[in-house]
Amino acid sequence: MATKEEIFYSDIIFNMEKHPLTSDLGIVTNIRSIKESIINLLLTNYGERLYHPEIGCNISALLFTNANYITAKVLKGHIITTINNYEPRVLLKIVDVKASPDTSEFVVSITFTVISVNIDNQQISFKLKTK
Amino acid sequence: MATTKNLSNLSFDAVKADLIQYLKNSNIFKDYDFTGSKLNVLLDLLAYSIIYGGTYSNAALYESFLDYARQRESVVALAQNLGYVPSSSTASSVVIPYEFEYSGNSIIPPTELTIPKGFKFTASVENKKYSFVVPTDTVFTSSNNFNFIGDLSLVQGSFIRSESVWKNDSRIFIKTSDIDRKYITLTVNGETFDLSDPSDILNNNAARRLSAEKVFYIRETIEGWTEVYFGMTEDNSDDSNNLFVYVGGIRPSEGDVIVVEYLVTNGNDADYCTNFKAIDSITNFKSIGIIVEYNAATGQKIDSSTYYYSSGGGTKEDIERIRKIAPKIQEAQGRCVTANDYKAFILKQFGSDIDNLNVWTEEGISGRAYYAIKPTNGLTTSPSFTKSINTYLKKYNVATITPYYVDPIYIFINTVLKIDYDPTLLKISETQLIQNIINDIQLFYKNTINDFGKAYYNSRLLTVVDNADPCILGSACDVVLVKEFPVEVFWSLNKAINTANDASYVDIQPNRSLYSIEPIIYNSTELHIESTDIVDGTESGSLIIGPQTATKVFINETDASSAGGTTISWAETVSNRLPVNAIFTLTSDTEEKSFDYTVIEYLDSAGTQMLVQLTDGTNGLDRDSTYYAMITPYYFNLPYTGTDFNSATPSGPHYVENGVWYVIGDINYVDGTFRINRWSTMTTNTTDPSSENSLWEDDFVRMQIDVPESDIYPSDGELIVFEPYLRPEYISVKLNPIIFNKKLK
Numbered sequence: 001m002a003t004k005e006e007i008f009y010s011d012i013i014f015n016m017e018k019h020p021l022t023s024d025l026g027i028v029t030n031i032r033s034i035k036e037s038i039i040n041l042l043l044t045n046y047g048e049r050l051y052h053p054e055i056g057c058n059i060s061a062l063l064f065t066n067a068n069y070i071t072a073k074v075l076k077g078h079i080i081t082t083i084n085n086y087e088p089r090v091l092l093k094i095v096d097v098k099a100s101p102d103t104s105e106f107v108v109s110i111t112f113t114v115i116s117v118n119i120d121n122q123q124i125s126f127k128l129k130t131k
Numbered sequence: 132m133a134t135t136k137n138l139s140n141l142s143f144d145a146v147k148a149d150l151i152q153y154l155k156n157s158n159i160f161k162d163y164d165f166t167g168s169k170l171n172v173l174l175d176l177l178a179y180s181i182i183y184g185g186t187y188s189n190a191a192l193y194e195s196f197l198d199y200a201r202q203r204e205s206v207v208a209l210a211q212n213l214g215y216v217p218s219s220s221t222a223s224s225v226v227i228p229y230e231f232e233y234s235g236n237s238i239i240p241p242t243e244l245t246i247p248k249g250f251k252f253t254a255s256v257e258n259k260k261y262s263f264v265v266p267t268d269t270v271f272t273s274s275n276n277f278n279f280i281g282d283l284s285l286v287q288g289s290f291i292r293s294e295s296v297w298k299n300d301s302r303i304f305i306k307t308s309d310i311d312r313k314y315i316t317l318t319v320n321g322e323t324f325d326l327s328d329p330s331d332i333l334n335n336n337a338a339r340r341l342s343a344e345k346v347f348y349i350r351e352t353i354e355g356w357t358e359v360y361f362g363m364t365e366d367n368s369d370d371s372n373n374l375f376v377y378v379g380g381i382r383p384s385e386g387d388v389i390v391v392e393y394l395v396t397n398g399n400d401a402d403y404c405t406n407f408k409a410i411d412s413i414t415n416f417k418s419i420g421i422i423v424e425y426n427a428a429t430g431q432k433i434d435s436s437t438y439y440y441s442s443g444g445g446t447k448e449d450i451e452r453i454r455k456i457a458p459k460i461q462e463a464q465g466r467c468v469t470a471n472d473y474k475a476f477i478l479k480q481f482g483s484d485i486d487n488l489n490v491w492t493e494e495g496i497s498g499r500a501y502y503a504i505k506p507t508n509g510l511t512t513s514p515s516f517t518k519s520i521n522t523y524l525k526k527y528n529v530a531t532i533t534p535y536y537v538d539p540i541y542i543f544i545n546t547v548l549k550i551d552y553d554p555t556l557l558k559i560s561e562t563q564l565i566q567n568i569i570n571d572i573q574l575f576y577k578n579t580i581n582d583f584g585k586a587y588y589n590s591r592l593l594t595v596v597d598n599a600d601p602c603i604l605g606s607a608c609d610v611v612l613v614k615e616f617p618v619e620v621f622w623s624l625n626k627a628i629n630t631a632n633d634a635s636y637v638d639i640q641p642n643r644s645l646y647s648i649e650p651i652i653y654n655s656t657e658l659h660i661e662s663t664d665i666v667d668g669t670e671s672g673s674l675i676i677g678p679q680t681a682t683k684v685f686i687n688e689t690d691a692s693s694a695g696g697t698t699i700s701w702a703e704t705v706s707n708r709l710p711v712n713a714i715f716t717l718t719s720d721t722e723e724k725s726f727d728y729t730v731i732e733y734l735d736s737a738g739t740q741m742l743v744q745l746t747d748g749t750n751g752l753d754r755d756s757t758y759y760a761m762i763t764p765y766y767f768n769l770p771y772t773g774t775d776f777n778s779a780t781p782s783g784p785h786y787v788e789n790g791v792w793y794v795i796g797d798i799n800y801v802d803g804t805f806r807i808n809r810w811s812t813m814t815t816n817t818t819d820p821s822s823e824n825s826l827w828e829d830d831f832v833r834m835q836i837d838v839p840e841s842d843i844y845p846s847d848g849e850l851i852v853f854e855p856y857l858r859p860e861y862i863s864v865k866l867n868p869i870i871f872n873k874k875l876k
Contacts, residue, residue: 041167
């Protein structure tokens with residue numbers, strides 16, 4: 001298993017802030033890097049990436065529909081397909097999408113394992129509000 | 132990091148892979164090859180930026196070469212660097228005989244009437260009206276004190292006038308692309324400046340102009356507009372001996388008033404306009420209209436409003452033509468010497484009306500350069516058009532060479548297509564399918580045979596047909612070669628054979644001087660007829676020509692040879708053949724010179740005599756020579772009655788109903804020759820041949836021959852053409868639906 005100091009994944013920080021001490025471009029590493037990558041993929045729409053219009057999850061297209069069970073199923077399918085296609089570092093364990101018609105939102109919870117270093121039960125949770 | 136880079140690969144993925152390869156040497160960022168990482172998104176942007184810049188640079192580089200540039204402005208700019216200003220739109224024009232009548236109160240009317248520049252007419256074609264204007268002040272003189280008659284030149288369009296005050300850094304633009312630059316006029320403080328065409332290297336070279344000359348120059352801008360510019364007045368630059376920076380001519384001074392007038396035109400849209408009517412008026416004068424003509428035989432008025440139609444309109448020069456001509460114009464250095472020079476000059480000036488051009492000389496015949504033209508619209512050119520080409524060439528060619536126009540001889544390939552198709556796959560109507568096939572064939576001809584001497588390959592045509600629609604299963608075609616000869620050319624063939632007294636075997640070579648006839652057996656590469664094509668077991672068939680109108684006959688000319696002075700007359704009994712002002716050619720059998728004559732008057736209303744007048748300034752005819760009117764051939768009196776030609780009575784799509792065909796020779800199917808052996812019989816009583824246009828159904832005669840060998844190699848100078856609209860009889864498509872039995876599938 002990787003030690004705490006070892007960096008096996010590193011990426012630019014989400015908001016491109018600079019490091020408070022070194023003033024270098026901020027870096028995110030390891031699990032956080034993977035989580036930000038997954039969020040980035042899920043928030044990408046088809047056609048946003050240059051020359052690769054197929055990359056993305058197209059969630060925003062579903063957020064114009066009613067927050068109900070059927071949409072939640074479709075959303076779940078999109079999330080699973082996207083992560084399986086474009087994030088080879090993780091193995092999905094649970095993807096849970098719950099529709100909340102009263103508040104017009106979906107609550108998404110993703111549980112995964114990082115394959116190469118076998119870090120288990122990592123979770124991302126967020127809410128998507130329909131428009 | 133690699134020290135060398137492959138810069139030739141400008142695809143997005145390759146550039147991105149190159150960047151990722153670079154990042155692999157870094158330990159700071161490791162997520163470069165995971166699609167969701169922000170680093171990967173940045174790499175996308177970087178790769179996009181690189182290929183954008185690379186593609187732009189590549190395109191810009193291509194645009195800087197005349198051969199590869201795709202934008203019109205690039206081609207025009209590069210051509211202008213070579214001293215070639217591409218031609219603008221051309222206004223359609225016409226000359227009409229027009230009459231005004233004095234309607235004022237003065238007892239003594241003026242002796243002259245000036246029709247001012249810009250005087251407007253309207254005319255129409257296909258229910259669209261266009262305006263025509265008089266391009267320059269034209270003076271008519273009175274014929275009987277009250278009537279003013281003369282030829283009035285009209286050009287299509289409207290004159291626009293723009294006025295500006297000159298400043299030292301002024302630039303004058305004509306901000307429209309639809310102008311005919313020939314009609315630009317310019318004045319500076321009322322003084323007229325002349326247009327100096329910079330592409331006219333020999334005569335109007337800017338470096339040869341004197342500094343005090345009142346000239347202006349034009350060039351095309353990248354917007355397609357026209358810029359007007361001036362000379363330098365005097366060369367006071369440091370390098371005064373450097374002709375590269377010298378532009379002759381006076382430069383206006385600050386505060387001078389520049390007035391530019393130009394003609395905005397609709398180009399070839401306004402061709403074939405008729406019914407010219409004046410819409411402007413002149414004080415004290417009444418516009419009568421186009422001069423009325425009378426039918427010589429009946430004395431009835433002829434509706435002359437449709438006699439005169441506009442022609443010669445053209446669009447802006449196509450960039451492919453600019454690309455082709457500009458280097459040749461530079462190479463010619465303003466002089467017509469080689470065949471390429473002639474081509475370049477003719478195409479430069481008249482290119483919008485020319486589809487194909489061939490120029491050649493004949494060994495052993497000095498002093499002549501021949502050219503043949505297939506016009507853009509139609510198959511024949513007007514005498515006035517070729518005359519204007521000859522006049523234009525005189526400025527540039529070697530003094531001892533005379534250019535001669537020769538009608539091209541076209542080879543039509545009469546194609547009978549048999550097509551099997553699957554009706555279950557046909558998504559359009561059969562009529563539409565046939566039209567699509569014909570359109571594809573037309574494109575095939577345009578792309579592959581669009582030049583003199585280019586060969587025709589049947590298999591390639593069938594490939595095009597097979598690919599015309601997915602429903603087509605297979606195709607086959609029969610090929611018949613057809614040559615059409617203008618009637619007057621046919622007559623000269625006839626005369627030449629009589630002169631040579633050898634009517635055995637003839638080959639009609641269009642690119643010889645004036646269609647000379649040479650005893651020659653057909654070369655098997657030109658017309659190859661195999662012995663397997665023996666029709667009905669015979670080895671030969673009849674060669675026939677036609678169709679002629681059965682109901683009309685020729686008359687004998689009575690007085691063609693007695694001409695003198697400037698007029699010539701002969702009897703006419705057949706009415707209404709040649710309108711006043713028709714131009715035709717008389718040729719002597721004793722000398723090889725021809726004159727252009729114009730019919731000026733019928734001597735009486737019964738049309739018994741016709742008067743023609745020299746129009747080329749020659750001092751009359753030689754009384755000792757016999758001159759023939761070279762308009763149509765004499766009659767033949769040998770109508771075809773047999774059935775041996777192609778084993779069939781002449782009928783069907785290739786023959787005009789009720790027409791009469793004449794036997795003129797025979798075809799040997801074994802050795803591939805055809806023999807014209809009836810000339811002497813045909814030309815009985817032709818010592819004084821007359822002319823009769825209306826004898827023939829068409830103004831040409833056809834010779835046709837079956838060709839089992841389906842690849843056609845025309846001799847040098849012949850042109851294979853496909854004109855489905857002008858000659859629809861030369862293409863027929865037979866569709867054969869095939870219904871598949873599913874059990875057999």
